[in-house]
Amino acid sequence: MNILEKITRSKDLFSKSEKKVAEAILENPQAAIHSSIATLADLSNVSEPTVNRFCRRLDTKGFPDFKLHLAQSLAQGTPYVNRNVDEHDGPEEYTKKIFESTMAALDVAKQSVDINTINRVVDLLTQANKISFFGLGSSASVAHDALNKFFRFNVPVVYFQDIVMQRMSTMSSTDGDVIVLISHTGRTKSLVEIAQLARANDATVVGITAADSPLGRECNFVLSLDVPEDTDMYMPMASRIAQLTLIDILATGFTLRRGNKFRENLKRVKESLRDSRFSQN
Amino acid sequence: MNILEKITRSKDLFSKSEKKVAEAILENPQAAIHSSIATLADLSNVSEPTVNRFCRRLDTKGFPDFKLHLAQSLAQGTPYVNRNVDEHDGPEEYTKKIFESTMAALDVAKQSVDINTINRVVDLLTQANKISFFGLGSSASVAHDALNKFFRFNVPVVYFQDIVMQRMSTMSSTDGDVIVLISHTGRTKSLVEIAQLARANDATVVGITAADSPLGRECNFVLSLDVPEDTDMYMPMASRIAQLTLIDILATGFTLRRGNKFRENLKRVKESLRDSRFSQN
DNA sequence: TCAATTTTGTAGTAAAATTACAACTTTACT
DNA sequence: AGTAAAGTTGTAATTTTACTACAAAATTGA
Incomplete structure (x- = not known):
C-alpha cells in the first residue's frame, strides 16, 4: 500500500534512469508531490517519459496518479522507509536512516x-x-532478552548459548515443555536438530523464524516476521529488533493472561531491585 | 489542515454552484481524487472554471493541488503514538499497541x-x-548484542554479565580502552562503581543511559535516549529497543569509518557461517 | 425597474502528461 | 571479437487537462 516502501523495495526492478528518479523522490518526497513531471524529470536528470515509465512500473496509471499515491503515503502516520546506509553518509545521515x-x-x-x-x-x-529460549549468533541476545522477561514471571525458564547445553537440555524435555527457537534465516543446522530432538521428546517447538525454512518446517508453531534487511551491512539489525518486539508481545500477552494478581507480583520483582540502585535523586 | 473538514466547515463561504461541487466531493471523495476537473465538473453539474474557483477558495493553488490535499486527508491513518496496554486488550490490540x-x-x-x-x-x-560492553538485568542482553556486532569487526571486545568479572576486567583496563556501560535508569550501583574504577584507570567511559543520573555523571560521554516507557508493565521494552538501535548506529558508524576494505572483511565473516547452515533451498 | 455587483459558463490558451518512434546500450550468443 | 536481439532512453508530436479572459446570466439593492 505504502508507495514509498514500494519504491525502496522494488529497487532492483528499475532500470538505471528509473533508479535516478527513485533517488530523487526519496531524497525529498515533499518536493516530489509538488512538482510537475517536467520538474521531477529535471531534478532526476532524466527525460519526462522516463518518469512516466517509472510511475507505471509501480502500477499507477501515470504521473498524476502516482503523485496521489505518494501524497497518501506521506500523509500516513510514518513516512518511514527502509533506506540503506551509503558509504558516504555522515553521522547525521546514517543515524537518521x-x-x-x-x-x-x-x-x-x-x-x-x-x-x-x-x-x-x-x-x-x-x-x-x-520454557526454553535458544538462539545462536545475533539471535542469542534475543533469547537472552526473552530469558530476562520471562524470568520475572516466576516460571521455570531456560536459556543457553552453548549448543551442547542446548542439546542436553532439550534431550531431557518432555510433554508440556515449550522450546522457543530464534533464527532469522531458519537455516542454522544445530537449531534444526534441536527442533527435531524436542519434537521426538513430545515438547512443543515454537519458531521465531522464516516460515518457509528448514527450521520453520520442523516447528509446531512458527511466528514469522517478514522484515526487509540492509544486506550491505552484513549484520542483522532490523530483523533482530522485530524479534525482540515479538518477545515483548509474547511477554505482554503472558502477563495479561495471568491476570491482575500476577502483575502485583511483577511489581514486587521490580521493587526487589531497589537495593541495587541509587534512589531517584 | 484536513481539507474535508474545511469543506464542510466553510460551506456558507461558497456560492450556489460551488456548494454543488462541495456536495459532489463529500458524496464520494474517493471518486473525486481520481477525476479530472472535467469529470468532476460534470458530476457536480457545473462548469470547469467553477470547480477551479472552488479549489482556489479553499486556499489551494488549483485543481491538482486540491486533489493532493484531498488525497492526504483521506489517507490520514493513525500516527504512531505511545498507547499503553490495557488489561482488557485482546491479542490484536496489544500486538498493535x-x-x-x-x-x-x-x-x-x-x-x-x-x-x-x-x-x-x-x-x-x-x-x-x-572495547568492553557491560550491562545488567535487561540491559545485559543489549550489551550481549553489542558484543555480537563488534566481535565481527575483529577488534578486542569484551562482555561480561557477572559483576565480579566486570570489575576484574575494568581493573586491568588502561588508557586507550573504551568501556560502554548500558543502563536505562543510570542508577545501578555496581555499574556506577565500574565507571569510577574505569576512569581511575584512565579508560574512557561511554554511558548509554540517562544523562542526569549517577551513572551519567560518571561517564566521559553519555548517549542518552529520552524514551517514554509503559510503566504499567514493569518491564523495560521500548527503552531497550532504542538502546539496541543505538548500538546498530554505533556499529554502522564504525564500519563506515573503517572504509571499504573493512566491509570486505565483514562479508567474509558472514560467509564463514555458511558451513553451519543449510543452503538457500 | 434598472444599474451595480456577483456568479456562471463559453471559448480560447497554456501547460502538463502521454504516445510513438528512433537512437542508443546492453546482453547473449556465435 | 562481432553481431543480432532485447532492452533502455530520449526527442518530438499528440492528446489530455487545467487555467484565463471575457461575456452572458443571475442576483441584489435602491
Whole structure:
C-alpha cells in the first residue's frame, strides 16, 4: 500500500534512469508531490517519459496518479522507509536512516505477523511447565532478552548459548515443555536438530523464524516476521529488533493472561531491585 | 489542515454552484481524487472554471493541488503514538499497541539523540585498543548484542554479565580502552562503581543511559535516549529497543569509518557461517 | 425597474502528461 | 571479437487537462 516502501523495495526492478528518479523522490518526497513531471524529470536528470515509465512500473496509471499515491503515503502516520546506509553518509545521515529503517521494519513486521498464532503461542506459554529460549549468533541476545522477561514471571525458564547445553537440555524435555527457537534465516543446522530432538521428546517447538525454512518446517508453531534487511551491512539489525518486539508481545500477552494478581507480583520483582540502585535523586 | 473538514466547515463561504461541487466531493471523495476537473465538473453539474474557483477558495493553488490535499486527508491513518496496554486488550490490540508504541519510542529517541556525541563516540571506538560492553538485568542482553556486532569487526571486545568479572576486567583496563556501560535508569550501583574504577584507570567511559543520573555523571560521554516507557508493565521494552538501535548506529558508524576494505572483511565473516547452515533451498 | 455587483459558463490558451518512434546500450550468443 | 536481439532512453508530436479572459446570466439593492 505504502508507495514509498514500494519504491525502496522494488529497487532492483528499475532500470538505471528509473533508479535516478527513485533517488530523487526519496531524497525529498515533499518536493516530489509538488512538482510537475517536467520538474521531477529535471531534478532526476532524466527525460519526462522516463518518469512516466517509472510511475507505471509501480502500477499507477501515470504521473498524476502516482503523485496521489505518494501524497497518501506521506500523509500516513510514518513516512518511514527502509533506506540503506551509503558509504558516504555522515553521522547525521546514517543515524537518521537507521532509526527510520528500523521503524519501517517494525511497520512491515506489524503487518506480516499472524495474530492467531501469537494468541496460540501465548496460550501455550502460560500452560508450559518449562520454557526454553535458544538462539545462536545475533539471535542469542534475543533469547537472552526473552530469558530476562520471562524470568520475572516466576516460571521455570531456560536459556543457553552453548549448543551442547542446548542439546542436553532439550534431550531431557518432555510433554508440556515449550522450546522457543530464534533464527532469522531458519537455516542454522544445530537449531534444526534441536527442533527435531524436542519434537521426538513430545515438547512443543515454537519458531521465531522464516516460515518457509528448514527450521520453520520442523516447528509446531512458527511466528514469522517478514522484515526487509540492509544486506550491505552484513549484520542483522532490523530483523533482530522485530524479534525482540515479538518477545515483548509474547511477554505482554503472558502477563495479561495471568491476570491482575500476577502483575502485583511483577511489581514486587521490580521493587526487589531497589537495593541495587541509587534512589531517584 | 484536513481539507474535508474545511469543506464542510466553510460551506456558507461558497456560492450556489460551488456548494454543488462541495456536495459532489463529500458524496464520494474517493471518486473525486481520481477525476479530472472535467469529470468532476460534470458530476457536480457545473462548469470547469467553477470547480477551479472552488479549489482556489479553499486556499489551494488549483485543481491538482486540491486533489493532493484531498488525497492526504483521506489517507490520514493513525500516527504512531505511545498507547499503553490495557488489561482488557485482546491479542490484536496489544500486538498493535506494542508495535506502535515501540515505533513511537524510536521516533522520540531519534529526535532526542545527540549526533555530535555519536560521532565522537564512533571516533573513540575506532581508535580503541579494547572495547568492553557491560550491562545488567535487561540491559545485559543489549550489551550481549553489542558484543555480537563488534566481535565481527575483529577488534578486542569484551562482555561480561557477572559483576565480579566486570570489575576484574575494568581493573586491568588502561588508557586507550573504551568501556560502554548500558543502563536505562543510570542508577545501578555496581555499574556506577565500574565507571569510577574505569576512569581511575584512565579508560574512557561511554554511558548509554540517562544523562542526569549517577551513572551519567560518571561517564566521559553519555548517549542518552529520552524514551517514554509503559510503566504499567514493569518491564523495560521500548527503552531497550532504542538502546539496541543505538548500538546498530554505533556499529554502522564504525564500519563506515573503517572504509571499504573493512566491509570486505565483514562479508567474509558472514560467509564463514555458511558451513553451519543449510543452503538457500 | 434598472444599474451595480456577483456568479456562471463559453471559448480560447497554456501547460502538463502521454504516445510513438528512433537512437542508443546492453546482453547473449556465435 | 562481432553481431543480432532485447532492452533502455530520449526527442518530438499528440492528446489530455487545467487555467484565463471575457461575456452572458443571475442576483441584489435602491
